[in-house]
Amino acid sequence: MENMMAVSGSGSQSGTTQKTLGQYLFDCxxxxxxxxxxxxxxxxxxTLLDTLERYNGIRFxxxxxxxxxxxxxxxxxxxxxxxxxxxxxxxxxxxxxxxxAGANSENVPMIHIVGAPPEKDQTxxxxxxxxLMDGNFNVFRTVYEQITAYTxxxxxxxxxxxxxxAIRIAKEKKKPVYLxxxxxxxxxxxxxxxxxxxxxxxSNLKTLQAAAxxxxxxxxxxxxxxxxxxxxxxxxxxxTAVRQLADAMNVxxxxxxxxxxxxxxxxPNYIGMYEGAFGSSLVQKTVENADCVIAxxxxxxxxxxxxxxxxxxxxxxxxxxxDMVKVAEAxxxxxxxxxxxxxxxxxxxxxxxxxxxxxxxxxQITGSVDQPLNAAxxxxxxxxxxxxGDIVIAETGSFYYGMAQVRLPRNVTYIAQGGWQSIGxxxxxxxxxxxxxxxxRVLLFTGDGSLQLAAQEISSMLYxxxxxxxxxxxxxxxxxxxxxxxxxEIKDQRYNQIPRWSYTKLAEVFGGDAFTMTVRTNGELDRAxxxxxxxxxxxxxxxxxxxxxxxxxxxxxxxxxSYMEKQQSQK
Numbered sequence: 001m002e003n004m005m006a007v008s009g010s011g012s013q014s015g016t017t018q019k020t021l022g023q024y025l026f027d028c029x030x031x032x033x034x035x036x037x038x039x040x041x042x043x044x045x046x047t048l049l050d051t052l053e054r055y056n057g058i059r060f061x062x063x064x065x066x067x068x069x070x071x072x073x074x075x076x077x078x079x080x081x082x083x084x085x086x087x088x089x090x091x092x093x094x095x096x097x098x099x100x101a102g103a104n105s106e107n108v109p110m111i112h113i114v115g116a117p118p119e120k121d122q123t124x125x126x127x128x129x130x131x132l133m134d135g136n137f138n139v140f141r142t143v144y145e146q147i148t149a150y151t152x153x154x155x156x157x158x159x160x161x162x163x164x165x166a167i168r169i170a171k172e173k174k175k176p177v178y179l180x181x182x183x184x185x186x187x188x189x190x191x192x193x194x195x196x197x198x199x200x201x202x203s204n205l206k207t208l209q210a211a212a213x214x215x216x217x218x219x220x221x222x223x224x225x226x227x228x229x230x231x232x233x234x235x236x237x238x239x240t241a242v243r244q245l246a247d248a249m250n251v252x253x254x255x256x257x258x259x260x261x262x263x264x265x266x267x268p269n270y271i272g273m274y275e276g277a278f279g280s281s282l283v284q285k286t287v288e289n290a291d292c293v294i295a296x297x298x299x300x301x302x303x304x305x306x307x308x309x310x311x312x313x314x315x316x317x318x319x320x321x322x323d324m325v326k327v328a329e330a331x332x333x334x335x336x337x338x339x340x341x342x343x344x345x346x347x348x349x350x351x352x353x354x355x356x357x358x359x360x361x362x363x364q365i366t367g368s369v370d371q372p373l374n375a376a377x378x379x380x381x382x383x384x385x386x387x388x389g390d391i392v393i394a395e396t397g398s399f400y401y402g403m404a405q406v407r408l409p410r411n412v413t414y415i416a417q418g419g420w421q422s423i424g425x426x427x428x429x430x431x432x433x434x435x436x437x438x439x440x441r442v443l444l445f446t447g448d449g450s451l452q453l454a455a456q457e458i459s460s461m462l463y464x465x466x467x468x469x470x471x472x473x474x475x476x477x478x479x480x481x482x483x484x485x486x487x488x489e490i491k492d493q494r495y496n497q498i499p500r501w502s503y504t505k506l507a508e509v510f511g512g513d514a515f516t517m518t519v520r521t522n523g524e525l526d527r528a529x530x531x532x533x534x535x536x537x538x539x540x541x542x543x544x545x546x547x548x549x550x551x552x553x554x555x556x557x558x559x560x561x562s563y564m565e566k567q568q569s570q571k
Contacts, residue, residue, distance in 0.1 A: 228298065
């Protein structure tokens with residue numbers, strides 16, 4: 001009976017009684033380093049939250065709605081590796097769907113826990129609130145089967161198998177998972193049914209060797225190799241292995257837009273962002289003229305390839321994915337990325353590094369102090385203000401494309417939702433990041449339209465003592481949407497207009513104290529950034545940037561619009 005007792009030193013209050021389902025669930029999450037769980041209370045999750053309130057080592061972090069709590073958990077997971085979210089049945093979990101789908105799209109591991117109506121009411125198919133009034137209690141789990149890597153109904157009988165399985169799948173696949181538990185089962189003691197530990201995935205050594213031999217053949221003929229780093233390098237923890245490969249090979253390194261932050265941008269071999277036809281022509285030539293491209297964790301999506309203007313020669317491309325490798329036209333399955341990166345490193349190829357001086361778009365401060373704000377001038381100022389160890393969150397929209405060109409200092413965590421691109425993501429994500437890393441400086445770059453979708457989480461930041469520096473670009477509407485729609489004259493797009501808010505007064509509305517400043521010129525922005533540097537240790541900062549021209553945008557967006565107009569005219 002010894003294994004029926006609570007584990008000594010666990011978060012549950014009792015060291016001698018049998019564990020409840022809720023206690024065991026939180027023990028498992030705590031073992032993963034989760035010290036906060038996001039969510040919104042609802043009557044079907046009260047027992048979960050009551051258990052959590054009595055539990056040592058994890059606290060509940062309340063959001064203003066479930067969607068924002070999901071985004072906050074996403075931001076938290078990008079800092080700590082995994083996150084958890086608690087919502088109520090039906091109304092709560094459906095509100096969080098967008099955030100969970102985004103985590104799936106972006107390879108972010110999250111455990112979504114849903115409190116459901118009591119088991120007896122479910123078995124009797126009673127018509128309960130928060131349901132479709134049809135007695136079907138499985139319909140929402142069916143929805144989640146489409147947007148998560150694993151779903152399960154928790155019971156005291158299966159908890160010891162299902163909970164570790166869900167966590168393992170979330171960690172291995174870097175995807176969200178879904179667990180639903182009846183409210184009255186949370187306090188029931190679990191049945192001990194310890195299963196043997198599943199074996200960790202390993203590479204097929206023969207296939208690994210064959211893939212490495214194939215890469216050797218490519219490199220033996222190569223004079224201009226390049227390493228291309230992308231999203232899954234970050235998500236699957238391959239940054240160190242990629243850096244070691246870059247050091248060993250001594251060849252140019254580029255990142256793709258979704259992979260920004262996956263490689264040290266101060267590294268001597270780093271030459272910039274590969275953004276197809278819309279980015280740096282030097283980077284474009286280096287990648288597209290390379291005679292061997294070692295691509296790590298690449299996601300070949302429209303946004304990531306600059307509307308598919310990025311061009312890689314498949315015959316010289318080594319596409320290293322988390323669990324497979326494609327070398328030219330040959331696929332090698334069951335090969336883990338970490339093993340493949342080491343195998344390529346051991347091939348011993350040594351290049352000639354980066355020739356000549358590499359310049360980056362925003363290395364030089366431009367624009368006089370009395371000049372009105374424009375993108376060409378404020379992005380160099382952002383680059384100058386960033387510090388080692390910062391957490392930078394860039395909203396979907398103008399900032400997503402502009403911040404991609406800002407050169408990051410060492411050890412900066414960069415968060416952006418490049419694939420899912422849900423407007424409004426960044427503000428709650430910054431909230432989650434602030435909770436995950438209270439000792440690090442968090443900088444949120446968001447647009448006025450985006451902020452209006454999720455502004456209430458500033459009140460959550462104030463409530464929990466978060467102190468990010470928030471820069472709000474007020475360019476009078478959805479500028480990114482105006483750029484993307486080439487079918488309609490920009491002046492006619494009334495649906496891309498938004499109400500005018502007093503963004504610097506939000507903290508006052510939410511009952512908190514903040515340093516705020518509205519700026520219209522470069523000089524005013526300089527003063528605001530200097531003051532925010534002094535203020536952020538003590539309080540949240542909001543800097544509203546009034547754009548002189550609502551259609552001013554980073555060069556990338558201008559090139560993108562021009563390309564799309566040409567494409568449209570040819571239809």
